[in-house]
Amino acid sequence: MAPIISVKSLDKFYDSGFQALKNLSLEIEEGEVFALLGPNGAGKTTLISTLCSLAKPTSGEIRIGGFDIQDDYREARRLVGLVPQEIPTAPFEKVYDTVSLSRGLFGLPKNPDLIETILRELSLWDKKDNAMMALSGGMKRRVLVAKALAHEPRVLFLDEPTAGVDVELRRDMWRIVGSLRDRGVTIILTTHYIGEAEEMADRVGVINNGQIILVEEKKALMAKLGRKKLVVELSEPLEALPDALKHYDLLLADEGQQIIYYYDQAKDSDIPNLLRDVSAAGIQFRDLNTSQSSLEDIFVDLVKAEA
Amino acid sequence: MNLRAIQAIYLSEMARTGRTIMQSVVSPVISTVLYFVVFGAAIGSRISEINGVSYGAFIVPGLIMMSLMTQSLSNAAYGIYFPRFTGTIYELLSAPMSFFEFTIAFVGAAATKAILIGVIIFITASFFVDLQIQHPFWMIAFFVLTAVSFSLFGFIIGIWAENFEQLQFVPLLIVTPLSFLGGSFYSISMLPELWQKVTYLNPVVYLISGFRWSFYGQADVGVAISLGMTLLFLFVSLGIIHWIFRTGYKLKA
Numbered sequence: 001m002a003p004i005i006s007v008k009s010l011d012k013f014y015d016s017g018f019q020a021l022k023n024l025s026l027e028i029e030e031g032e033v034f035a036l037l038g039p040n041g042a043g044k045t046t047l048i049s050t051l052c053s054l055a056k057p058t059s060g061e062i063r064i065g066g067f068d069i070q071d072d073y074r075e076a077r078r079l080v081g082l083v084p085q086e087i088p089t090a091p092f093e094k095v096y097d098t099v100s101l102s103r104g105l106f107g108l109p110k111n112p113d114l115i116e117t118i119l120r121e122l123s124l125w126d127k128k129d130n131a132m133m134a135l136s137g138g139m140k141r142r143v144l145v146a147k148a149l150a151h152e153p154r155v156l157f158l159d160e161p162t163a164g165v166d167v168e169l170r171r172d173m174w175r176i177v178g179s180l181r182d183r184g185v186t187i188i189l190t191t192h193y194i195g196e197a198e199e200m201a202d203r204v205g206v207i208n209n210g211q212i213i214l215v216e217e218k219k220a221l222m223a224k225l226g227r228k229k230l231v232v233e234l235s236e237p238l239e240a241l242p243d244a245l246k247h248y249d250l251l252l253a254d255e256g257q258q259i260i261y262y263y264d265q266a267k268d269s270d271i272p273n274l275l276r277d278v279s280a281a282g283i284q285f286r287d288l289n290t291s292q293s294s295l296e297d298i299f300v301d302l303v304k305a306e307a
Numbered sequence: 308m309n310l311r312a313i314q315a316i317y318l319s320e321m322a323r324t325g326r327t328i329m330q331s332v333v334s335p336v337i338s339t340v341l342y343f344v345v346f347g348a349a350i351g352s353r354i355s356e357i358n359g360v361s362y363g364a365f366i367v368p369g370l371i372m373m374s375l376m377t378q379s380l381s382n383a384a385y386g387i388y389f390p391r392f393t394g395t396i397y398e399l400l401s402a403p404m405s406f407f408e409f410t411i412a413f414v415g416a417a418a419t420k421a422i423l424i425g426v427i428i429f430i431t432a433s434f435f436v437d438l439q440i441q442h443p444f445w446m447i448a449f450f451v452l453t454a455v456s457f458s459l460f461g462f463i464i465g466i467w468a469e470n471f472e473q474l475q476f477v478p479l480l481i482v483t484p485l486s487f488l489g490g491s492f493y494s495i496s497m498l499p500e501l502w503q504k505v506t507y508l509n510p511v512v513y514l515i516s517g518f519r520w521s522f523y524g525q526a527d528v529g530v531a532i533s534l535g536m537t538l539l540f541l542f543v544s545l546g547i548i549h550w551i552f553r554t555g556y557k558l559k560a
Binding site: 109 | 309310311312326389390393394396397399402403404555559560
């Protein structure tokens, strides 16, 4: 199947001469949840702005649903909904009016039933007659989501959807993303909260310095790059590791209370030998605990390796 | 053509007028009516007729033009500047609309509002002074063309302005003086010869003169020149807007 979004050799220079995107190519499949990760200033928002016609590409080709975003901008834009990172709202407009306006802007006929469903789903229905300026920050963000959904997009961009929102809204956001995915909507989200990508994404892309440095299925990525960590909690603190254990590449942590061992889960581990040798060296331990490195660790490692 | 989008923006802009009816309709009408009271009734009765037209009636076309110009300009400028200021313009730029549709919606709403104010002033004036309209077709033509031209011009200012001060700069410091000096309150022929020549550099003269001709059949400059200047202004504004949209000037990063 043709990708819903295809970006080829995209370059973006700002007037200042700063190059925000460098020869970037990317394909997004229809119906997937794609998480775009990257440090501040990596180019996440520039990429989304360019895809949504808020910024002009310097060169390169972008197609959405097979339509070129410049030549066939109407068809391409019709497919796309955007929830921006900032929360820009018209302060005096009422919630219901501003959500209806979005539908009109995208050339769709009025559909009060749909608007009501969306507002109810986002717990906004009882606020529908409130002016935007009377809403809290979290509520405003819900309205922006409602505006983007009002024109029934096939592709939804969520630029840092849960930055600075409370737990309840974050859960609601995840629930909405889930139900949109079930309906076949493609979702591209950028986030700093790697847990969020880990929770929701099918695929993960990492962007740094205007380049996509990695695109991978989330599961494959975690399996490929995920290291496991074994922590051996000692009964008595150690001053130094005995020579008998030197060949294991261990770390002594927590003022000698813990021995930490990293291993690759894909390969057979040395854990049985290690534990035997620890006992043989006369070291008593009271607990063991293993954990898998999170997407966050992977991400930090990747970006560090780039720098 | 995305007619629904044009309609959505237009109605939303008109709703904004409705919300701010005191500020956007009542206050310009009151301030213009004050001119009638002061210049028309109080002082005007002591000023002699100008080419057979009483002074109170003579200033009406100029006053209507003046509020039509300033209102078109500030409505359109504010209409597009405000979404830029709040950031809500992101949605307009990402919507499947051409720039032409975008302009029609904003300029149409600004011009409608200004025309509405002009009509109210016209009706109010008819209670105070004896108005006659010799060329109704041309009166409406000048009326609408001026509203549209200045709304286009205001739209450009709203895109150009970086802050509220710049937004006010052109209407207050350029257009208001030009319309005061453009023959709103006097006939150009009353000026010394040198100042008459200088006055012809003021584009507003042509608009007021043409509009006054449609009322009383007398003009400071030929009607064809007035019409030509109005159309020229309209097309120059359109050309600039076309350029703005092609380059994304101040709209797209």
